[in-house]
Amino acid sequence: MNVQRILFTLFLSSTCCISSVRAQSQSQSFQEEEDSLLTIAPWVISASSDSAKMAVAAQLQEKLIEVLANPASFDYEFSNLRMSTVAVASHPKSPVRLFTYNIILKNGVFHHYGVVQHKTKNGIALYSLHDTAQNLPKDAKEITLDQNQWIGGLYYQIIPHKIKKKEYYVVMMFDGHNVNSNRSIIDVLSFEKDEEAAEPNTYKLVWGAPIFRDGLEDPSEDYRVIFEYHKSSRILMRYEEEQNTIVFDEIGPAFPSADGNVYYYIPTGDYSGYKPSKRGIFTKEPLEATDFGQGIPNPTIFR
Numbered sequence: 001m002n003v004q005r006i007l008f009t010l011f012l013s014s015t016c017c018i019s020s021v022r023a024q025s026q027s028q029s030f031q032e033e034e035d036s037l038l039t040i041a042p043w044v045i046s047a048s049s050d051s052a053k054m055a056v057a058a059q060l061q062e063k064l065i066e067v068l069a070n071p072a073s074f075d076y077e078f079s080n081l082r083m084s085t086v087a088v089a090s091h092p093k094s095p096v097r098l099f100t101y102n103i104i105l106k107n108g109v110f111h112h113y114g115v116v117q118h119k120t121k122n123g124i125a126l127y128s129l130h131d132t133a134q135n136l137p138k139d140a141k142e143i144t145l146d147q148n149q150w151i152g153g154l155y156y157q158i159i160p161h162k163i164k165k166k167e168y169y170v171v172m173m174f175d176g177h178n179v180n181s182n183r184s185i186i187d188v189l190s191f192e193k194d195e196e197a198a199e200p201n202t203y204k205l206v207w208g209a210p211i212f213r214d215g216l217e218d219p220s221e222d223y224r225v226i227f228e229y230h231k232s233s234r235i236l237m238r239y240e241e242e243q244n245t246i247v248f249d250e251i252g253p254a255f256p257s258a259d260g261n262v263y264y265y266i267p268t269g270d271y272s273g274y275k276p277s278k279r280g281i282f283t284k285e286p287l288e289a290t291d292f293g294q295g296i297p298n299p300t301i302f303r
Contacts, residue, residue, distance in 0.1 A: 044085055090158065130148075151185060151207070158189075245274065247272075250268045272285065
């Protein structure tokens with residue numbers, strides 16, 4: 001009996017050692033992959049011409065897809081990559097991560113790229129993102145958009161959100177946009193079964209959902225929230241978990257004659273928030289407090 005116990009203990013010890021060695025080896029492998037990404041990432045900003053930046057951006061996206069296709073990569077933090085030119089949005093309870101970055105063209109336009117990593121029962125699904133913000137329909141706040149109609153930006157927060165058993169992910173991003181203005185956007189990401197796909201159990205990416213209301217008296221619901229404001233301005237926009245509220249700066253014209261011209265919109269000093277109802281709809285309400293706790297700040301690197 002004692003011999004059996006000893007043998008069983010030795011078996012457990014050897015199994016744990018093997019698992020530990022494998023984990024260390026895997027971590028080392030991803031560190032090397034991260035290092036290879038870090039050799040490419042800075043050039044999306046520092047390359048000398050638009051064509052060179054686009055070429056590097058495509059190379060970085062290709063490498064990201066290669067690395068993120070490995071299912072084990074989902075548990076790797078990419079902490080060094082987060083400190084580079086690549087923004088990584090994740091949440092402990094989310095099976096989705098977003099990797100985004102941008103290039104700044106000679107005309108001052110910010111053009112974005114990204115990869116969505118979705119962990120599913122069947123493995124890892126990846127979706128490449130290419131900025132189409134310059135060609136979006138004017139009613140973009142009122143419709144869903146597909147993968148090929150991505151409003152580009154740098155994602156810095158993702159919030160799992162369920163409505164009637166359907167999983168949504170509320171995401172927040174910053175867009176340097178152009179020489180005249182910045183944009184801060186609250187959008188919604190979800191996945192729907194792709195009936196036209198050749199392979200079964202294939203899902204397509206969908207942007208937007210009718211879950212935002214401007215107030216209790218507002219009968220309409222927007223699919224996303226877009227703030228556009230003066231190029232030199234910055235606004236607060238983040239999700240505060242303790243209050244279960246998306247907090248943001250109100251913006252308005254810097255002077256009366258600028259009313260309607262978002263290029264001259266700046267923070268007014270007032271704060272509002274989107275708080276979800278029991279139905280899952282986010283309704284805007286004014287906030288009196290200016291201390292919103294220790295929530296995740298806006299990105300400090302605006303490229």
